[in-house]
Amino acid sequence: MGKIFTVVALLGSTLSLAAVPLYKKLYNATIRTVPAAFLFYSAGAYIVVFALNVILFSFRSRFVFGRSKEEEEEEEEKKEKEHKKTITDTPC
Secondary structure (H helix, E strand, C coil), rough: CHHHHHHHHHHHHHHHHHHHHHHHHHHHHHCCCCEEEEEEHHHHHHHHHHHHHHHHHCCHHCCCCCCHHHHHHHHHHHHHHHHHHHHCCCCC
């Protein structure tokens, strides 16, 4: 999961470098006909990003090191049992 977010962050940084010249060209090309064209472009980009976030969020359980949700819950229960055992085993 960390690798995915690393790639997303890298793409975001790279695209933000390219966005300024793109916005400038788009604005200069459409200032006389549709001055708000760059806003429509921004809205479209945000919609795409939102859709990708929804997809990542809905499939996040598949990206957790190849384990299912049940396996994650079992491991969490084991950790809780071990924690309770260490608490009860420690002398007061």
